[in-house]
Amino acid sequence: xxxxxxxxxxxxxxxxxxxxxxxxxxxxxxxxxxxxxxxxxxxxxxxxxxxxxxxxxxxxxxxxxxxxxxxxxxxxxxxxxxxxxxxxxxxxxxxxxxxxxxxxxxxxxxxxxxxxxxxxxxxxxxxxxxxxxxxxxxxxxxxxxxxxxxxxxxxxxxxxxxxxxxxxxxxxxxxxxxxxxxxxxxxxxxxxxxxxxxxxxxxxxxxxxxxxxxxxxxxxxxxxxxxxxxxxxxxxxxxxxxxxxxxxxxxxxxxxxxxxxxxxxxxxxxxxxxxxxxxxxxxxxxxxxxxxxxxxxxxxxxxxxxxxxxxxxxxxxxxxxxxxxxxxxxxxxxxxxxxxxxxxxxxxxxxxxxxxxxxxxxxxxxxxxxxxxxxx
Amino acid sequence: xxxxxxxxxxxxxxxxxxxxxxxxxxxxxxxxxxxxxxxxxxxxxxxxxxxxxxxxxxxxxxxxxxxxxxxxxxxxxxxxxxxxxxxxxxxxxxxxxxxxxxxxxxxxxxxxxxxxxxxxxxxxxxxxxxxxxxxxxxxxxxxxxxxxxxxxxxxxxxxxxxxxxxxxxxxxxxxx
Numbered sequence: 272x273x274x275x276x277x278x279x280x281x282x283x284x285x286x287x288x289x290x291x292x293x294x295x296x297x298x299x300x301x302x303x304x305x306x307x308x309x310x311x312x313x314x315x316x317x318x319x320x321x322x323x324x325x326x327x328x329x330x331x332x333x334x335x336x337x338x339x340x341x342x343x344x345x346x347x348x349x350x351x352x353x354x355x356x357x358x359x360x361x362x363x364x365x366x367x368x369x370x371x372x373x374x375x376x377x378x379x380x381x382x383x384x385x386x387x388x389x390x391x392x393x394x395x396x397x398x399x400x401x402x403x404x405x406x407x408x409x410x411x412x413x414x415x416x417x418x419x420x421x422x423x424x425x426x427x428x429x430x431x432x433x434x435x436x437x438x439x440x441x442x443x444x445x446x447x448x449x450x451x452x453x454x455x456x457x458x459x460x461x462x463x464x465x466x467x468x469x470x471x472x473x474x475x476x477x478x479x480x481x482x483x484x485x486x487x488x489x490x491x492x493x494x495x496x497x498x499x500x501x502x503x504x505x506x507x508x509x510x511x512x513x514x515x516x517x518x519x520x521x522x523x524x525x526x527x528x529x530x531x532x533x534x535x536x537x538x539x540x541x542x543x544x545x546x547x548x549x550x551x552x553x554x555x556x557x558x559x560x561x562x563x564x565x566x567x568x569x570x571x572x573x574x575x576x577x578x579x580x581x582x583x584x585x586x587x588x589x590x591x592x593x594x595x596x597x598x599x600x601x602x603x604x605x606x607x608x609x610x611x612x613x614x615x616x617x618x619x620x621x622x623x624x625x626x627x628x629x630x631x632x633x634x635x636x637x638x639x640x641x642x643x644x645x646x647x
Numbered sequence: 648x649x650x651x652x653x654x655x656x657x658x659x660x661x662x663x664x665x666x667x668x669x670x671x672x673x674x675x676x677x678x679x680x681x682x683x684x685x686x687x688x689x690x691x692x693x694x695x696x697x698x699x700x701x702x703x704x705x706x707x708x709x710x711x712x713x714x715x716x717x718x719x720x721x722x723x724x725x726x727x728x729x730x731x732x733x734x735x736x737x738x739x740x741x742x743x744x745x746x747x748x749x750x751x752x753x754x755x756x757x758x759x760x761x762x763x764x765x766x767x768x769x770x771x772x773x774x775x776x777x778x779x780x781x782x783x784x785x786x787x788x789x790x791x792x793x794x795x796x797x798x799x800x801x802x803x804x805x806x807x808x809x810x811x812x813x814x815x816x817x818x819x820x821x822x823x
Contacts, residue, residue, distance in 0.1 A: 277696050278669065278820045281692075281695050281696065281813055282813055285810055601789075628711075633783060633786045635783050
């Protein structure tokens with residue numbers, strides 16, 4: 272392990288693969304103390320505002336709006352200003368008293384702080400994003416304020432949707448997990464906005480505990496371990512854990528050793544106009560030796576048909592030796608080719624490439640005495 | 648998991664000690680946007696790991712989708728013949744939206760290359776066989792797109808993000 276100390280150090284800095292992490296006693300004590308204080312404060316708010324009575328609108332205030340619809344519907348000759356008045360008046364009457372609204376906003380802020388604290392604790396310096404910390408603190412305050420204003424007004428809700436749709440948020444999060452913090456902040460803001468501070472407090476606490484636990488245990492970090500744990504019978508080793516591992520320095524691995532076990536999803540590979548390795552010059556005066564032509568193709572039948580036609584036209588002699596599955600939806604066709612004196616083998620390869628798109632991936636000439644690049 | 652068929656040799660463009668416990672082989676295309684996105688992470692990893700990592704680059708220009716990739720690869724080879732492959736590779740990735748001949752000369756100048764041989768080599772296509780050879784090696788190893796990484800000879804199929812690559816290197820270093 273000493274030789275790999277720099278990767279171990281870097282991984283530790285990033286908080287990767289180091290097994291169980293320590294949350295730290297100070298963190299736990301501060302978080303617990305903070306929550307105790309905040310919960311006491313929220314309990315005070317609940318008592319003082321009579322369980323946030325002014326904000327429980329789903330029943331009473333919601334009805335205020337619908338109640339307003341009755342006279343409008345029954346008065347077909349109502350003017351536009353009457354309609355507006357009927358729509359907006361219930362809203363203003365329904366807004367909570369200042370004290371209740373302030374209690375909701377302050378609670379949202381107080382419950383968001385530990386979420387931001389958890390973020391700071393669980394992110395490495397390389398992944399830390401200051402704007403996200405500030406967003407997580409401010410977002411619940413804003414969401415709560417918006418919900419207080421929107422209340423149960425359908426008109427305001429539509430206006431809000433229009434405004435939100437007009438604003439484009441184009442912020443790339445450093446880590447996809449950061450989005451969870453944003454959602455948690457919105458959740459806390461929402462709960463405070465509708466006056467259910469108990470739910471907001473529960474959400475904040477539960478989120479922080481869960482996030483710290485996941486971070487500490489580093490769950491699902493190792494796919495093989497997780498796969499074995501979830502998908503294999505107890506006591507059995509992970510099927511994925513049996514993959515062959517090369518020696519640390521691949522230069523000692525046998526060349527052309529290949530592996531057909533890979534089953535990566537199919538993707539388009541661009542075709543490079545390949546000429547292959549330059550054929551070795553023939554012995555002076557001697558018969559030109561046969562070249563070994565390898566064709567890599569996704570469709571062996573089409574490739575064979577094309578190669579047979581091209582070689583019949585351009586080569587002196589040729590023979591199809593074998594076709595084998597090279598793995599990854601790729602087949603390798605092997606030919607022995609004796610080119611004509613005036614037709615270099617590179618010209619054959621160029622023509623194969625020109626006519627073999629898209630099923631011919633590549634063609635090359637390899638020394639006749641070399642081992643085939645077995646991939647099966 | 649696919650394996651690297653052609654082992655790393657002295658012919659390859661590499662950074663870091665030959666006997667490093669970790670070897671990261673990249674099949675890349677200078678006009679590939681994903682390669683350009685991965686490049687800063689790779690560079691940072693190479694810097695952080697210093698003597699523990701041997702980083703290798705092999706060409707895999709996807710010529711039918713990236714028309715300037717082949718020329719860019721040859722430009723990098725021309726820079727390599729003056730010992731400045733990595734400088735040129737960095738410049739090509741950073742400016743991959745402009746890879747025409749004129750821009751390549753500009754980058755060569757920026758990389759402090761001797762422009763006369765650079766221009767001559769680029770014009771003659773002398774480095775084309777080398778690029779082809781890398782490409783064929785990639786085909787043999789099952790490379791289907793770019794960037795494709797091999798860590799200690801084994802194909803890496805995860806994300807190209809810094810953390811993910813470090814985690815994969817850590818796993819390889821622990822022999823798992």
